[in-house]
Amino acid sequence: MNENQKEIQRLFWQQQEKYVYYILGLTVSAMGFAIYKTSGLPLKSSQITLGLSVTSWGISIFCGLRFIKYAISNLYAINIYFDIIGGRHPNLGSNTHKIAAGMEGAQEAMASNAEKASKYFNWQGRLFYAGILLFIVWHIVEMYYTGITIPQ
Numbered sequence: 113m114n115e116n117q118k119e120i121q122r123l124f125w126q127q128q129e130k131y132v133y134y135i136l137g138l139t140v141s142a143m144g145f146a147i148y149k150t151s152g153l154p155l156k157s158s159q160i161t162l163g164l165s166v167t168s169w170g171i172s173i174f175c176g177l178r179f180i181k182y183a184i185s186n187l188y189a190i191n192i193y194f195d196i197i198g199g200r201h202p203n204l205g206s207n208t209h210k211i212a213a214g215m216e217g218a219q220e221a222m223a224s225n226a227e228k229a230s231k232y233f234n235w236q237g238r239l240f241y242a243g244i245l246l247f248i249v250w251h252i253v254e255m256y257y258t259g260i261t262i263p264q
Contacts, residue, residue, distance in 0.1 A: 129183065132233065135240050136176045139169045146247060158253050165246035172239035179232040186225035193218035 146166050150159065195201040196214045204210040 125183070128233065129180070132176050132179050132236065135236055136173060139172050139176070139240055139243070142243065142247070143169050143173075158257055159250065161246050161250040161253060165243045165250060168239045168243035168246060172236050172243060175232040175236035175239060179229050179236060182225045182229035182232065186222055186229060189218050189221040189225060193222065 143166055146162060146169075150162065153159075192201065193215065196204060196211055196218060199206065199211075201211075201214060204214050
C-alpha cells in the first residue's frame, strides 16, 4: 500500500470514528430530551412509541460502543501484525512457521474485527434514525390525543 492510500485509510477511520462519537452524543441527548419531556407525566399507551424510540436509541448507543471496541481491537491486531512482519514479536522469534501462523492469525483477527465493527457501525446509524422516526410518530400521536393543532 502506498503512502497516499495509507493517508486516505487513516482519514477514513478518523471520519468514521468522529461520526460514531457524534451519533453517540446526539443519541444520549435525544434520550435525555425524551425523558425530560415526559418527567412527571402518568404512563399511558400513547407513550409506547416513545418507549420504542428510547429503546432504539439505547441499542444504538450499545452498537456505537461495540464499534469502538472492535475498532480498538483491530488497531491492536494491526500493531501485532506489524510486529510479526518486522520480526519484533517476542513470542515468535525467527521460526518461519510460527511467523507465518502468527501473520495468518493476525490477518484473521483483523478481518473479524473489521467485519464486526462494520456491522455495529451500520446498526448504530439505522437504530438512531429509527429512534428519530419513532419519536416523531410519538409526538404526532401526543398532539392528536391532546388536541394540539398546528397553526396554519
